[in-house]
Amino acid sequence: MAELLLGPMLRHVGERDATVWVETDSACEVEVLGSTQRTFCVAGHHYALVCIDGLGPKTRTAYDVKLDGEVRWPDADSDLPPPVINAIDLERPLRILYGSCRVSLPHEPPYTLDKDDDKRGRGHDALWVLAQEMLADADHHWPDLLMLLGDQVYADEVSPGTLERIRSTRDTSKPPGEEVANFEEYTWLYRESWSDPLIRWLFSTVPSAMVIDDHDMHDDWNISRSWVEDARRLDWWEDRVLGGLASYWVYQHLGNLSPRSLAENELYRRVREADDGWEDLRQFAAHDDRRHEGVRWSYCRELGRTKLIVVDDRTGRVLGEDERKIVDDEEWEWIVGEMQDDVDHLVLGVSDPALLAPGLHHLEAWNEAVCAGAWGGLAAKAGERMRRAADFDHWGAFGESFNRLAELLREVGSREKAPASITLLSGDVHHAYLAEVGFARGSGVRSTVTQAVCSPFRNALDSRERLAMRAMISKPAAALTRALARAAGVPDPPIRWRFVQGPYFDNQTGTLVLDGREATAVLDKTVHDDSVEGGARLERVYERRLA
DSSP: OOOEEEEEEEEEEOSSOEEEEEEESSOOEEEETTEEEEOEEETTEEEEEEEEOOOOTTOEEEOOEEETTEEEESOTTOOSOOOEEEOOOTTSOEEEEEEOOBOOOOSSTTTTSOTTTOTTOOOOOHHHHHHHHHHTOTTOOOOSEEEEOSOSSOTTSOOHHHHHHHHHHSOTTSTTTTSOOSHHHHHHHHHHHHOSHHHHHHHHHSOEEEOOOGGGTOTTTTSOHHHHHHHHTSTTHHHHHHHHHHHHIIIIIGGGSOHHHHHTOHHHHHHHHSSSTHHHHHHHHHHHHHHOOSTTSOEEEEETTEEEEEEOOSTTOEEOSSOEESSOHHHHHHHHHHTTSOOSEEEEEESSOSSOOHHHHHHHHHHHHHHTTTTOHHHHHHHHHHHHHHTOOSGGGSHHHHHHHHHHHHHHHTSTTOOSEEEEEEOOSSSEEEEEEEOOTTOOOOSEEEEEEOOOSBOOOOHHHHHHHHHHTSHHHHHHHHHHHHHTTOOOOSSEEEEEEEEEOSSEEEEEEEETTEEEEEEEEEEEOTTSTTSEEEEEEEEEEOO
């Protein structure tokens, strides 16, 4: 009899439809609220994405999961409430909770200690604490969407259970050592990351949208052309990158799509029809890794008068000697096209922040120019080493793409029917902040344009790392790096921005609240508190009106 290995995960939710993702231990028929779907197979693993239609508007519907007609979730022995689907209610505020960077570790000491107290410590998981507080919230003021902005799993910093399995199945003295090697090991990593009972309940009840970032694959992934060339010389890299992209498609990307998009997805059709879809998926991943054809991973969600555009700024980079772009021309045209709608709020989800602290932005722009030869060949080689060591892979390190984005924000924000707010949501950088964007006098921009960054969910910096980061984002550092950039021939950015909140370095969650034409940004951090269940709670850091 089939059993549920992972999930249910509530993914897309609209006013009347929803999708629920599961992994099972064998082929079976999966049923949720009367809708059924046969599992598909990838490399011997079984999955289903059940499309549900006909939900009542503004309804909260409890559900269970049946496999071959037998209820397999919720577990009869669980004291957690059953999962529910909250249909989008356009008459109440929309709450998008966002963040990134979540290592998977047990929620107990020493792992819940700070890094300064124990090298194994990563503090309390902000999503785990969120789930605790949701269960205690009698009024059900829950998020309408979890926007997970990268590093959902760490292929190069694997969790304890996965590491034990890796050590028991292959020789870790040979590359890639104790990192994930292939699709099979990725399945172990996802299962460990998403199987904690509270996390599992959270994902079964709150819809989620996801996008990939470097640690889902490898630190510095696609940071430069020379890095890619070096990686492809490694004997083990092809299995890693193909397994990483294929598992991302199965575990994360499919659930990002609406039922309509799924029905039009040719790869999804082929994989479902195959006895085992691994070969189709492997060929797709190999093609994507080599060709980088734009919008394959980016997607939109329509949330009433709010439009969420999630941009993959990692897999489709252009890394030529004379041309560097964080997204290629095809994806850029898609982004521009999706930003034409008349909406109250426009939200862009990108894993890497477009607007870093000015000092860091100037430093990355300077490094890009040096790597391109502004200071000669020897300096270019040194610049490449620095680029990798310091992770210079954000929009500031892709000057053409940054300038395009700045102009697009100006153009959209100055329309006659401009959105009340344009908000960029990002993670990646292991600190949180809110940056307010300013445009040149006479630009006509009507929208409030903001970058809201929240990172990490669980992987906070230690005290020395925080001191180094604070130094880098100071005003003296900004002045110095701006001078460096100018000396390398880099013009000043076409827009200005300033931090109006932050930086903050805790494990934390960000929330964007959209109500009519109003927008509010909120940040909560985890704090140790032995008086509450689980030993931690969320504490408000700031709440700031944007529009």
